[in-house]
Amino acid sequence: MNRKKEMPANFLWGAATSAFQVEGAALEDGKKLSQMDVLNKNTGFSDASIASDSYHRYKEDIKLMKECGFTAHRFSIAWSRVFPNGTGEVNLKGIEFYDNFIDELIKNGIEPIPTIYHYDMPMALVEKYDGWVSRQSVEDFVYYAEFIIKRYKDKIKNWITINEQSIIVEFWKKKNYVPEKYHNNHQIKYQINHHMNLAHAKACQLVHKYVENGKVGAAIGYSPIYALDSSPKNMLAMLNAENLKNHFFLDIYFKGSYPVGAMKYLEEQNLAPIIEEGDMDIIKAGYSDFLGVNYYASKCVKFPSPDNNYLREAKSNLEGKKGAMGAYEMMPDFYEYIKNPNAETNDWDWTIDPSGMEYLLRDIYQRYNIPIIITENGLGAYDKLEDDETVHDDYRIDYWTKHLKSIHRAIELGVEVFGFLPWSFVDVLSTSNGYNKRYGLVYVNRGDKEIKDLRRIKKDSFYWYKKVIESNGASILN
Numbered sequence: 001m002n003r004k005k006e007m008p009a010n011f012l013w014g015a016a017t018s019a020f021q022v023e024g025a026a027l028e029d030g031k032k033l034s035q036m037d038v039l040n041k042n043t044g045f046s047d048a049s050i051a052s053d054s055y056h057r058y059k060e061d062i063k064l065m066k067e068c069g070f071t072a073h074r075f076s077i078a079w080s081r082v083f084p085n086g087t088g089e090v091n092l093k094g095i096e097f098y099d100n101f102i103d104e105l106i107k108n109g110i111e112p113i114p115t116i117y118h119y120d121m122p123m124a125l126v127e128k129y130d131g132w133v134s135r136q137s138v139e140d141f142v143y144y145a146e147f148i149i150k151r152y153k154d155k156i157k158n159w160i161t162i163n164e165q166s167i168i169v170e171f172w173k174k175k176n177y178v179p180e181k182y183h184n185n186h187q188i189k190y191q192i193n194h195h196m197n198l199a200h201a202k203a204c205q206l207v208h209k210y211v212e213n214g215k216v217g218a219a220i221g222y223s224p225i226y227a228l229d230s231s232p233k234n235m236l237a238m239l240n241a242e243n244l245k246n247h248f249f250l251d252i253y254f255k256g257s258y259p260v261g262a263m264k265y266l267e268e269q270n271l272a273p274i275i276e277e278g279d280m281d282i283i284k285a286g287y288s289d290f291l292g293v294n295y296y297a298s299k300c301v302k303f304p305s306p307d308n309n310y311l312r313e314a315k316s317n318l319e320g321k322k323g324a325m326g327a328y329e330m331m332p333d334f335y336e337y338i339k340n341p342n343a344e345t346n347d348w349d350w351t352i353d354p355s356g357m358e359y360l361l362r363d364i365y366q367r368y369n370i371p372i373i374i375t376e377n378g379l380g381a382y383d384k385l386e387d388d389e390t391v392h393d394d395y396r397i398d399y400w401t402k403h404l405k406s407i408h409r410a411i412e413l414g415v416e417v418f419g420f421l422p423w424s425f426v427d428v429l430s431t432s433n434g435y436n437k438r439y440g441l442v443y444v445n446r447g448d449k450e451i452k453d454l455r456r457i458k459k460d461s462f463y464w465y466k467k468v469i470e471s472n473g474a475s476i477l478n
């Protein structure tokens with residue numbers, strides 16, 4: 001039988017954003033600063049104070065989502081808008097914004113998929129006890145999460161807990177406001193992550209408790225990891241990196257334990273988190289129903305050579321010129337990230353690897369056997385607004401076409417994938433490169449420093465995506 005190729009029935013189509021990267025209004029209607037409002041002031045790029053101004057333009061934005069045919073939208077709730085001090089009194093104006101936003105999505109037939117935490121710890125809690133560094137953060141996160149879950153339990157079915165713990169560990173001083181006194185203490189990043197594991201597990205339990213038929217999972221920043229070549233040592237480095245960079249998070253979500261190899265290695269290096277009695281029971285009880293996967297790029301590793309073997313942290317490419325990558329991560333006697341000589345990259349040295357999507361989906365599914373939703377996938381690029389109000393982002397169309405084909409192939413081979421929410425809907429404030437690097441289906445008319453009129457302009461990829469959605473993928477899969 002020669003059936004037309006398309007995505008499964010009820011496949012969710014939409015896109016993703018996060019609060020501090022789109023909303024702006026950083027100090028409006030009672031909101032106080034989050035750590036992202038503060039950290040982004042020091043990047044040299046634009047900050048989060050106005051971003052894409054979605055706080056004021058959300059109706060216009062949702063209209064565009066509808067026009068494109070979205071059936072779902074991933075966004076995040078800013079903790080510091082709801083509880084400006086982290087805990088205590090709710091900010092009525094702040095929560096009203098999310099009430100209206102969620103109702104507007106539903107009114108337009110778009111399923112709201114919220115992320116409870118996307119990098120933006122309230123600054124008040126950073127000042128009070130160093131944020132996620134302190135175990136108190138777990139309790140305060142639960143206070144906030146419980147409020148949100150109870151408020152929207154009848155309107156929201158699919159919940160995302162925490163965005164990208166993997167990236168929070170890798171860039172621990174950029175994704176968390178960590179006081180300087182800790183800057184040379186690398187154990188802290190694994191401690192922060194352990195607190196987040198507890199917070200995630202407790203949020204999962206709350207969704208299971210309050211939301212009838214509710215489903216919950218984290219969104220992980222995930223890269224399949226390839227060995228440079230088949231030399232036995234490099235293959236071992238690949239296993240080591242898979243263990244510490246991938247299984248380290250997914251085993252927690254789906255097995256309720258840390259992978260033993262990675263944990264023993266961290267103990268040897270004096271980097272292991274302090275785990276209190278009962279913690280692993282909490283983690284086990286807070287099981288996830290699905291995994292959100294944020295996939296941009298695969299990684300490549302080799303075993304560190306004896307004369308170059310130390311703990312080195314990754315440094316992003318801030319210039320946006322190929323080859324300007326600051327540094328690749330290395331863990332002594334374990335692995336060293338390197339540039340993959342067999343794959344191309346974008347201008348910020350992120351590998352472009354569509355078959356990596358099929359690889360990771362099949363790998364994760366074989367290991368954990370859980371449903372997966374793509375919660376981010378996209379190409380950061382310099383986009384040009386033409387005089388006739390068009391943006392010709394054919395490179396992005398090519399990127400998404402190939403990644404969607406990979407997703408479809410994985411589905412053909414048995415993987416359960418239930419949605420595609422690429423990054424990003426409108427152009428957003430990039431976490432590392434301001435507005436120079438863009439991801440959106442919709443162009444936002446602003447420069448990195450120059451605010452301009454912030455008007456929305458549909459890119460070529462918007463029209464392309466509309467057709468993809470209308471045909472449930474058939475327009476590119478046949």
Ligand code: BGP
Nearest residue numbers: 018164167221380430431432433
């Ligand atoms: C993910 C984050 C997003 C987003 C994206 C692109 O790690 O979840 O918030 O920003 O990456 O990264 P960047 O903005 O650094 O280009």
